[in-house]
Amino acid sequence: MTIRNFDNLLKPASVALVGASIKAGSVGSIVARNLLQDGFKGPVWFVNPKYQAIADHPCYPSVAALPHAPDLAVLVTPPPTIPALIEELGEKGTRAALVITAGIRGELKQAMLSAARPYTLRVQGPNCVGLMLPRIGLNASFSFAPLAGDIALLSQSGALITGIVDWARGRNIGFSHVVSLGDMADADFGDLLDYLASDPQCRAILLYMESVTNAPKFMSAARRAARSKPVIVVKAGRSSSGAKAAQSHTGALAGTDAAYEAAFRRAGVLRVRELDELFSAAEILARQPRINGDRLAILTNGGGAGVLATDRLGDLNGNLTELTKATLGALDAVLPPTWSHSNPVDIIGDADAERYLNALEILLGANEADAVLVMNCPTALMxxxxIAQAIIGLVEQRRKQGRSLKPMLATWLGDAASREAREEFAAHQIASFG
Amino acid sequence: MTIRNFDNLLKPASVALVGASIKAGSVGSIVARNLLQDGFKGPVWFVNPKYQAIADHPCYPSVAALPHAPDLAVLVTPPPTIPALIEELGEKGTRAALVITAGIRGELKQAMLSAARPYTLRVQGPNCVGLMLPRIGLNASFSFAPLAGDIALLSQSGALITGIVDWARGRNIGFSHVVSLGDMADADFGDLLDYLASDPQCRAILLYMESVTNAPKFMSAARRAARSKPVIVVKAGRSSSGAKAAQSHTGALAGTDAAYEAAFRRAGVLRVRELDELFSAAEILARQPRINGDRLAILTNGGGAGVLATDRLGDLNGNLTELTKATLGALDAVLPPTWSHSNPVDIIGDADAERYLNALEILLGANEADAVLVMNCPTALMxxxxIAQAIIGLVEQRRKQGRSLKPMLATWLGDAASREAREEFAAHQIASFG
Incomplete structure (x- = not known):
């Protein structure tokens, strides 16, 4: 396995867009705009014989005319032009290309790879949305830019990337790398996992996968990555009709689901079933220290909400912690006699911010709880x-004091009644769900 | 089984609030305010010896002093006062009481029921959030008022009611009846299901249940109700720790989950696992004609989104319809050659509103599809x-023409990029998810 030249792809100091355009709505114009908008510090060169400048930015007639070899070349030109452009780029000294262009299959694909090989030039794509490296302000894609953060997202579906990036922005979650893998003619899951395993800028890796092309490479890279950081996958094509749909989508055979299941388990990769669970995992990973146990304490003002959370915890093989006598006694001392006297800690519908805080202080200090879920059902009383603000205050205070805070998640039910609370949680890096 | 006097509870022409208060934040003051705010046409009387008027509304010193017997009495007075008040109300002619007061157990509960029995006075509660009948503008609760609609919600958890009502308001979903069952000293799931089965104002019934107190009554009523309208239940306490949490919440033994599962199936009640599935069911029931088959067509601009939806459909034992040659040919005629040529119908990332409309028209007319799911992944291109507006236009046009429209659901991915679309779907009664 080689991750040779991946630094050119994932840490480029200069970028050229071949096929840059001014035609409104074209991929060449949107990628050009995105390259200029996100704050990338290195030079961005445009290539297109039709223009002398694009958005007041010089445009060169050919790759040969570029002042230097770009670290990364982004290609959005028609399929038949790609192999010759790769050849020209390799000749000039470029070692990484992002091919956004779709429709490069069969002989054309072989020609592209043959052109790249002598230069060990790495190719991402073809047929993808692009690459986003928000930490260096690079949006080489026709998607919206994500916020900068420390989660990497590798996706075999380009359309989902835009949805995930947009969803994450609304929750103030940022990314280190967002890679649209496309047809994976060269760079694939294995290569990228191998690279990201040792990249300190990336704290967790999310995958949307339809198929693995090189299984041994994937297994070895996934195992290595999962040893150093959480790797979470949505593997689509679980059902036979889903697998068929995946095949029609990317042309790759999805394989039997049981084999994937076993492979993920062996590699230490966490598989989730749906996109919203990938989102939840991203939300938690973005906000929280790693959880060091499975014993959860639940704090709620609604008994029913606590029961539902307990059920779900059971589904997921989590563990509702048994509160010690000391903890129960401490809670008795600050709560009204009607509280549930067990976990979930139901502090009753008229609970105000002070009651929440008193109980939360005790649960965050209880050794028998590895994490605390705080729930709120809206009432017309409170x-x-x-309540959210008070909890944020407590967390901020502990952060300032440098006290190690165990993971705390929030679930604020409702819509209008809880929207403001959810926004405040996001602004203060507390994972919340609704 | 008797549903005697339930009309007094669920279609009252006059209401008295015993324990009405002006003390800010008290239950007596919030219920008083709610009773006056929602547009109830009949008289609302307040009872409290401390005041002569509340919010410019006359307040009577006692039940005996009321000008007439109220159809429905709402009680928020301290526990020890309840049995005598029930007696006094029954004597005066009232036949339904909503007891919001908590802490009525053991002997006190027996005394309350004994006081009610000679008058066949029906009791909802005690220990509940109240009763909301938005179609007649009655909010006899300390929750926010829901919108008026045709879904009934019966919940054994009061706190969840407020969350659900708030969530539903954000999606423009309305209710016919929202009943907080509380401790179910008298009126229980069976009674209410039996009543609602034949109430034409209610088109579907949602239940949040922790336990059933009278199993034969429940079974018979649920069977009857499920024959005439969808009955959907979240039964909490599935896991053993969840059951324990439920017991600590309502004091009722939740029973073995397998027995509930079998009972629901026999009664024709649809069980869902989580609140968000109850929400989804509500969303669909509120917007759509009943679905008459399980064959789904999926229209998407993102292949990955289509694969994920297909997987989920498989989980739920749904059926991805096989498109006929005629349908495929019709789609070929309006779509670019790169479309997926099968179901899911992937019309590719650059799909605009016109391409969506052309494909949707064909799928809505295809006999092999019982319902259509339309998905959109946001892109920087479109x-x-x-796209949402164009689809809404098509649906509205068909509605105006009186053409029977098969169920159409929308899933718009993302957050900011799709929020406006989701709001427009809700405003036009199209079920959408994100």
């Missing part, structure tokens, strides 16, 4: 927002 | 909102 607004949800001040 | 805004999501105009």
């Amino acid at each position: 607004s949800s927002t001040p | 805004s999501s909102t105009p």
